[in-house]
Amino acid sequence: MPEIKESxxxxxxxxxxxxxxxxxQVIVDLKKPEAFVPRELKSFLxxxxxxxxxxxTFDPSGQPQLSPxxxxxxxxxxxxxxxxxxxxxxxxxxxxxxxxSVFFFREIKLKESHVSFKPDDS
Numbered sequence: 001m002p003e004i005k006e007s008x009x010x011x012x013x014x015x016x017x018x019x020x021x022x023x024x025q026v027i028v029d030l031k032k033p034e035a036f037v038p039r040e041l042k043s044f045l046x047x048x049x050x051x052x053x054x055x056x057t058f059d060p061s062g063q064p065q066l067s068p069x070x071x072x073x074x075x076x077x078x079x080x081x082x083x084x085x086x087x088x089x090x091x092x093x094x095x096x097x098x099x100x101s102v103f104f105f106r107e108i109k110l111k112e113s114h115v116s117f118k119p120d121d122s
Contacts, residue, residue: 073114078104082117 037045057065078085080100088101108115 073111076107076111076115078107078115078117080104080118081120083120085117 059065084097085101085104088097091098091101
């Protein structure tokens with residue numbers, strides 16, 4: 001590599017003269033260009049690097065210390081009442097209320113007992 005650098009420096013220092021016509025040689029940079037990282041992603045990566053919680057800690061034997069996992073089944077509050085949910089299935093197939101009830105029914109099936117409805121005001 002030092003030979004290439006020296007030869008490039010020589011090219012920069014003196015122009016090449018052939019047959020009484022001055023020509024210039026093109027120098028190509030052999031470095032790989034740095035990958036473009038958007039500004040938003042840079043700030044996000046800096047937050048992750050600075051967060052001490054995200055960095056793993058190791059015990060004296062060299063094994064990573066495990067931390068307790070947060071609950072994977074949080075409580076979900078559906079923003080409609082139970083009567084609105086049931087009435088949605090009685091609406092026509094083209095109505096939005098029908099599909100809202102179908103969507104929430106799917107969520108209830110997936111999350112099982114971790115779902116609660118908005119309380120009835122009546």
